[in-house]
Amino acid sequence: MTSEISYSKIEVFSCNKEMKRLSKTVKLFAILTFGCQMNVRDSETIKGILESLGYIETDNPDEADLLLFNTCSVRENPERKVYGRIQQYKEDSGKIIGICGCMVQQGAEFEYIKNELPQVRLVFGTHNIHELPELLEKAEEGQRVLNVWEDKQEIVEGLPAKRDQGVKAFVNISYGCNNFCTYCIVPYTRGREKSRTPENIISEVRELAQNGYKEVTLLGQNVNSYGKDLGLDFAALLEKVHEVEGIERIRFTTSHPKDLSDRLIAAFKNLPKLCEHLHLPVQAGSDRILKKMNRRYTREQYLELVAKLRDAVPGIALTTDIIVGFPGETEEDFLQTLDIVEKVRYDSAFTFIYSPRKGTPAAEMPDQVDEEVKKERIYRLIDLQNRISGEINQEIVGSTVEVLVEGTSKTDPSRLTGKTRSNKTINFPGDVGLIGRTVQVEVTAGKLSSLEGKLKE
């Protein structure tokens, strides 16, 4: 199968080059996507728009006529990476270099790009992706186009999308965020929360089902507050999505603990397609730090939610995000984080070193934690979480799990890869004809971040 895949890729490459040689009108684009699922989904829209304009995608940035960076600002690292990559290109690179996404939504970064990176010929933001055809036309004519909107009133529907694979898909249900956690740049880069109407969401999910997709992940910065602006409720939306024939699995991300309703907990029991996994970012285990983060729940409230969820859905997989080294975090506070991790026993966790973001309240707070202390803490946290993840994955060895087969394994093309309902990656030998199908697999080994298995007859 892999040889078939790479063969067809090579063929597309040489075909692209051949077409380019034959006709100057064929234009190639490449897009490098950083950040979260929102950006991945936006890149799908950007690709859809570009293909509707006659551009062809290449995954080789060097041969692209248009090279776009869809950027993330959530921490300093992804920003640095983008600047590092862009500095490799000179003004006369012969291609249109563009930046979009969250970085350009910040005044300081926008100014830096405008003044210091003349090789960047096209800048558009998270709110005006739909303007890309007009902006690109100007850039193609040789103008330098820098156009970013601060926010927007309306959601633009009906944009094309080029999705990567035919098994699972992301579907936006809301955009932006109203929570203003004090460390977070997202409310500034994505604007205020706006919900899509259920009609638009359902019609997209139906279309996906008609095109053979089996799983949808509903996306929002805080899906639990979906519909507040429309007088609607997230759990009610889930019930509607559940009715769409052909869709076998439903997931969503991300849930803010302060808005997790009893109705949503009940949905896990009542909606069989809703997979038993919840990503519930805790961020910190100390009440003092949670308050400074403006998270608006206490550790007790969080632990109560976890108890309710486990009571309603025994065995539900829980994952989380944790920040270490938030300003003022003491060793005592950090021990509270380790303690909540021990108590909840997450299946896995994304752990981050606090990164000050210009314009957010936390960046101005006194008592910024020393980098060495932050590092030492994150290593301790990762050690603990690895131990727990390993233990949980060992405990399920010998059990049989339902797997939606997504493709062949990246590291071993003779094996299939898929996800359990609890969102764990599992690899097992099997025929490529099973891709897109739901199968029963016995877990034969549990590693840190994935499982091994064998198909049940």
Ligand code: SAH
């Ligand atoms: N809306 C989502 C997450 C958005 S950002 C939510 O609220 O859960 C993804 C994660 O990045 C956050 O959960 C947080 O753990 C982390 N993060 C955000 N800002 C950060 C910062 N300034 N430094 C380090 N990590 C950060």
Ligand code: SF4
């Ligand atoms: Fe950022 Fe908090 Fe909004 Fe998540 S809920 S995007 S962490 S401000």
Ligand code: F3S
């Ligand atoms: Fe990054 Fe923007 Fe997502 S800042 S995490 S890409 S919303």
